[in-house]
Amino acid sequence: RRNIGNKKSNVSVDETNSLNSKDIYFSESKFSDDGTLTFFWRAHTLTVLFVLVCALVYVAVFEPVRDDTLYNTKRGIVACVLSFILLGVTVTPDTLFKRPHPVVWRFTFCCSIVYELGLIFILFQACHTSLYYQQTATKDFQAFQKVSDVVATCRCMKNMAPFTKSDAINILRHIDPKLGVPLEEKSYGGNCRIYDHEVPDDPFHNIWDKMDLFVPTHFLGWYLKTLVLRDWWLCTLMSIMFEVLEYTLEHQLPNFSECWWDHWILDALVCNGLGIYLGLQTLHYFSMKTYHWRGLWTIPTYKGKLKRLMGQFGPYTWIDFDWRSTSSLGRWLGTLGISLVFLLAELNTFYLKFVMGVPPEHYLNLVRLFLYLLWGAVSMREVYQYFDDPDCTKIGRQSWTTLAIVCTEFLIVAKFDWETITKPIPGHILLFWLIGLLSVVGWTVWRFYLSSSGEQKRKGYPDVDQRRQRWALVHSCELRNYGLSPTSNSS
Template identity: 35%
Template structure:
């Protein structure tokens, strides 16, 4: 039996508000359905806004710009079967190599090759897709192998490390003759001409690569001058750092380094303004067009101009200083490593290390730039950046460990004070640029807050 309305009124609280309109309000389930469309107008799928990136679904071939479709298809099981077949044939038969020392060496090479095959298939893609994402996975795999080798050598003493290098090259393991390039420093055309050698070309090519990596004139100039100052500071440890003044500032900085930087920055400007229109291999007609398409596969798919804004914020300043310090350490490390491990400057291992650092630094700096300029999308450090930092840090640890007792000459007092002044300037600048204005704004806001008087 339903209670009467008078009984309902008696159940209400005396303070409960009552309104006659509540009785006439329709229930939520009885609310009329909204008219379809937008403001009464029908909306079709082809009316959607396609300007936002999340509304576009690009096919894999279009996103990766595949010129030869076969090389972009997943062939993981095929690669696994081929690798196992090759390993089984070489390891279990006598047709290729006999048992003994040759197969032990081949076993080490096979281990490296197996790891690189895994890196090609299973590692994540980096920021570059040219000439192929698998190429940059191989670069990452080689960097990781080098890092693991450095970690192993880090636990060895210097003599053991030198003897282990003879396993890779029997010609190593012999002390290097000391070289000094500051014997005849008279500034004459003949002396300058005699100082020009293959290393001048190496300087030019090296700074061409640094310009492609950093894409900033100021960065290259600061690094160029800082490296020459580092040579002045460390020539008491490495005699080959002792050079004539005109060798430092004329041949190195103003000619070789400037020429490489200038050509590299011009290349960056060309790639920056170039119009990129890619066509597939099948869409190209004629042998000439197909050949041109194959060669353009080794050019950048697109090009990003770097604007570091080193003085825009404290984060940008710290990142720029750390980047320059890492590059300077990467430049100085091979000089110490080849001196400690007794390797000539033109040894293939030294050249391979320099080329490897260049290839690893290309995607690493791109990842770092994305990390500091777009932190919302890039939530963690890129894999190339992380591994490159780990490699340079491990090299520094090995140099510090092996240098004990090797360099007897103390650091000159004037060099110590010079680096101390430089470090103080690097610390005082952010304090004046970012710390003091932040403190003033904080004090200004604090002084504007209303004070509550005591009752």
């Protein structure tokens, strides 16, 4: 599973032998470049600058001028964003991921910065204009009816459910004019019979009605989330907790209202469970695979070349995540923090599309989820190293930016739809969460303060030297990707 005996390794043989093979959960490899890939691994800073200047010269001198303020404003904003991303992928440091190319992960990092800046801009917009009211005779979600186009704040007028055509929504309409209209949220509750004898022609119609876009996205989403978290317990906990959150918040979003078998059988057990299981099998494959790379043109057969080319889209090395959440107080609180941020990001997906009027099938939702997957993969790798590496004293750039994005999204929801998120939680649900919170606090106090091993667990896990040696090997392997020594400055 690892090539520790490489002669170029700066870690001594005695150090590698002192590491217990059971605790070494990473794979080391040697990147071999015969010169054919050198061009593609350079930054090309001068070339990029030349291309950028040529494009600007063309726009300034040769392109016909269009007398349209709105059009020119949009083009100027897009040009600024593209120029920033081009600068970022050229000069920003590499992330912890190298495949298929470091520029891919520099690009995603720059996209996260642009997205956060866009969220901050939206957060500073006014919340006013058109109001819509909702009939309150029943508890069912009914269609919005237009009242008038008046200027009003988001927190006014009791007994009304305002859908605000705010300045923030008008910004989205510059992207797609169809955005910003009230969404008719689909409720998955109601008739919860699995077999409906009253409809003999199609007694399983309730099941078929639940089969929509969210079924494959649940499965694929949890498969990819498992690759990000790399832990069965953490994935299963997140899956169950999100179903509990849907129970809790179904009075706010009708989309969360589901039948019991839709929550626990179709979602948690079938879609989420199958996605987690296949994700674990993929993790097992990556963990057992031997990582030793050769230059493409040193491989004699076309089959080998094709296999090497496909391997470029896989991991360069692999590290299994052993979170050991209860090994110390710090790691326990850190795991709780990860869970909180993870679940908040999940809820933001549903609340944002409801508040901003973005249909679930719109490409903006898909792009956001795809970018979140890439940001989350790098962020979890950085956070895990922050937890496990004794010499790592700060979180990485991507995890910092991702955390800022999650918080800003929640603030947008809170500002533009305060009425929805402040609807009172039913008493029995509130009691359930109170019992759960007290249980977590009580278990934490008992585990880390009252138990016989509590003092040791508060101080941290004792294998500091072993973990330091393990991460030294990881850094040595990563630095050889660029032909550097461990004493060189890593980009």
